[in-house]
Amino acid sequence: MxxxxxxxxxxxxxxxxxxxxxxxxxxxxxxxxxxxxxxxxxxxxxxxxxxxxxxxxxxxxxxxxxxxxxxxxxxxxxxxxxxxxxxxxxxxxxxxxGFLEYRADLVNCENEVAGYLADSFDDFMNTLSTAEKEKDKDMAKTWEMYKKNELGLTKIEFGQRLFQVIFSHNSKF
Structure with a gap:
């Protein structure tokens, strides 16, 4: 487009x-x-x-x-x-x-991805062993705080933060 x-x-x-x-x-x-x-x-x-x-x-x-x-x-x-x-x-x-329409569509797509990340993160956290959760205490604590709505973030805002963290992290691959 x-x-x-x-x-x-x-x-x-x-x-x-x-x-x-x-x-x-x-x-x-x-x-x-x-x-x-x-x-x-x-x-x-x-x-x-x-x-x-x-x-x-x-x-x-x-x-x-x-x-x-x-x-x-x-x-x-x-x-x-x-x-x-x-x-x-x-x-x-x-x-x-059509730039304004394109931009609105892009924001909608970004929000869908952010929402998907936030929704999928619970499944990911459930796959972690106790030792893995202990190894990354900050991540586990942050997730629990989000689930209890203690961070004051919407699902989309939390997903956007997850996206930033994922892509700022050095890949092992």
Whole structure:
């Protein structure tokens, strides 16, 4: 979806209203994103690396490409009052080509994943032995506090924290 949005933006006549270096930069970022995202879409794992773990990290890598577009857009919509004329044109084009709807869908998906993590964490905790729980007392204590609503976090907020912890932890693989 973001690849198509970027293509539509590059074809948008408004993106050619200003002919200067700053506007060319805006378009060059979009062109690079289109190229990178098309490469990511066709990339595939070698057959000998096509296991569950590698597929997960491969998909995560593809999502980082999409994150570049999101970062580009966020820099324009988070500072609406301070945008250069070129950034304002880009922001207007983003809105005209569905960025706000895309962003709302993305937030909904992120919330679904966070909720799923929070729901699944109880199953994970139940699989741990007493020794494993003792080894990671902080995690077990935090989970118990969450279940008793002592943390003041919603399920989605707790899931978002779990996600941050999972992906900030050094993998053993």
């Amino acid at each position: 973001t690849n198509l949005m970027a293509k539509y933006m590059l074809d948008d006549p408004s993106m050619n209203k200003i002919d200067n270096e700053a506007m060319e930069y805006e378009k060059s970022v979009l062109r690079k994103y289109v190229k990178d995202s098309e490469e990511a879409l066709v990339a595939s794992l070698p057959a000998n690396k096509n296991d569950q773990q590698n597929r997960f990290f491969f998909a995560l890598g593809k999502s980082f490409v999409i994150g570049n577009f999101d970062s580009f857009a966020r820099r324009r919509f988070s500072k609406t009052g301070e945008l250069t004329p070129e950034q304002q044109i880009t922001w207007d084009s983003l809105k005209n080509h």
